[in-house]
Amino acid sequence: MNEQFLARMRELLGPDYDAYVETLNNPPFRGLRANLLKIQPDALVKRQFASLSPSPFAQEGFVLTGSETGLGNHIYHRQGLFYMQEPSASSAVTILDPQPGDWVLDLCAAPGGKSTQIAARIGQSGFLIANEIDGGRARVLMSNLERLGVSEAVITHASPERLCPQLGGWMDKVLVDAPCSGEGMFKKEDRALADWSVEHVRACGQRQQKILESAVFTLKEQGILVYSTCTYAPEENEQVIDQFLRKHPEMELIDCSVDFGRPGLSTGLVDGAKVRRIFPMDQGEGHFVAKLRKTVAQPAVRQRFFKSAPLSSIVREFLSDQLTDLSDLHFHLEQDRLSLMRHEFIQLENIPVLRQGVMAGEIVKNRVEPHHHFYMSALLQDRFKNTAALDENQLAQYLQGLPLTAAAPRGFLCLSYEGYPVGFGKSDGAVIKNKYPKGLRTR
Numbered sequence: 001m002n003e004q005f006l007a008r009m010r011e012l013l014g015p016d017y018d019a020y021v022e023t024l025n026n027p028p029f030r031g032l033r034a035n036l037l038k039i040q041p042d043a044l045v046k047r048q049f050a051s052l053s054p055s056p057f058a059q060e061g062f063v064l065t066g067s068e069t070g071l072g073n074h075i076y077h078r079q080g081l082f083y084m085q086e087p088s089a090s091s092a093v094t095i096l097d098p099q100p101g102d103w104v105l106d107l108c109a110a111p112g113g114k115s116t117q118i119a120a121r122i123g124q125s126g127f128l129i130a131n132e133i134d135g136g137r138a139r140v141l142m143s144n145l146e147r148l149g150v151s152e153a154v155i156t157h158a159s160p161e162r163l164c165p166q167l168g169g170w171m172d173k174v175l176v177d178a179p180c181s182g183e184g185m186f187k188k189e190d191r192a193l194a195d196w197s198v199e200h201v202r203a204c205g206q207r208q209q210k211i212l213e214s215a216v217f218t219l220k221e222q223g224i225l226v227y228s229t230c231t232y233a234p235e236e237n238e239q240v241i242d243q244f245l246r247k248h249p250e251m252e253l254i255d256c257s258v259d260f261g262r263p264g265l266s267t268g269l270v271d272g273a274k275v276r277r278i279f280p281m282d283q284g285e286g287h288f289v290a291k292l293r294k295t296v297a298q299p300a301v302r303q304r305f306f307k308s309a310p311l312s313s314i315v316r317e318f319l320s321d322q323l324t325d326l327s328d329l330h331f332h333l334e335q336d337r338l339s340l341m342r343h344e345f346i347q348l349e350n351i352p353v354l355r356q357g358v359m360a361g362e363i364v365k366n367r368v369e370p371h372h373h374f375y376m377s378a379l380l381q382d383r384f385k386n387t388a389a390l391d392e393n394q395l396a397q398y399l400q401g402l403p404l405t406a407a408a409p410r411g412f413l414c415l416s417y418e419g420y421p422v423g424f425g426k427s428d429g430a431v432i433k434n435k436y437p438k439g440l441r442t443r
């Protein structure tokens, strides 16, 4: 372990330093979160697929108490029933407290641990803008939102400086889960430890200030901003909030109002009792969370929405063949790609959008070729007309990409296992052609 880092921790923790050093010999805390869009926590536990105990950091979270490995390949994971997440990482969204109907911006969103948690809390009446600056990570974010069946979201790939001016005054809640020096990730990520230096900590602090500067404009009056990191350095935590409050008297620091973790440091304008710190002695690898509220009016910038796309007879036929109800849906067509969701599609200027709503399918040569997201979406999961339930053997074949021999109605079918969709296939009446995405198949 880096000696300079340890010296700083000794200064930060005082009498708790020895307890911290002892935790360095323990394996990292592991956890998962039930995806409330698809399943309730008690129903997930009843499936007895892992040793779980309730997490102190989120009502839908669990700490993994056993040594199970490979849960990322478990069928319930593939079905989007849970998301693997270090327990303390769920604390920021608990403090953000998104409610059904909220508009929420997650400005640093990949790989999507917190975005998927927000999406489940706001449900299908709320709307999520999940932004990630890094292209490769943005694609991982997209695949996680797809797996968890999120529909009411737009996934953008832009810098905060470019995106935020277009969202002025629109947001009920904003999460800045900032890129940081990752001192709470040392056990999991060798790179975080290798990259660590005091200079890096300071550079992270400056970048974090800049991100907050962009984020604040997007909040409505009374809107809530949550700032979080997975590092312990005061330069990236309380000091960032102190600097921010000095520049933004319209923002007030409010109490996190949770009973997990411990208070932070009081410094400058920051009352340490209001912010939250989590150390490994508090049952999580490490997080810092601060909660702020905007106290002035913020006129909303004009927002444009796409008109719901008129549907061709081919598309209409496909949709009414597949779904029992379309009445509450908006549709959007872009380059023969059909998307749908309950919200109107937002029109952002010069912002790359990886996905908005559910990717329903692509129009190819006068027919619709459906997309995996269509069958994974929580919004549609109870609306499919043509379905087939797979048994364990069929499931194993399906995950390998093999065709299934089974009598089923002709055409596209939603395939489920133990009551939850896993993907789709195309039946000719006797054989179901496998449409499980190649990148997800088992070998």
Ligand SMILES: C[S@@+](CC[C@H](N)C(=O)[O-])C[C@H]1O[C@@H](n2cnc3c(N)ncnc32)[C@H](O)[C@@H]1O
Pocket: 089, 107, 108, 109, 110, 111, 112, 113, 114, 115, 132, 133, 134, 137, 159, 160, 177, 178, 179, 180, 207, 211
């Ligand atoms: C701590 S991670 C986010 C984790 C995510 N919220 C989750 O729960 O899965 C921080 C993210 O910020 C992104 N990032 C890096 N530099 C950035 C910048 N200047 N502005 C915004 N985001 C940035 C990183 O690519 C990274 O994905």
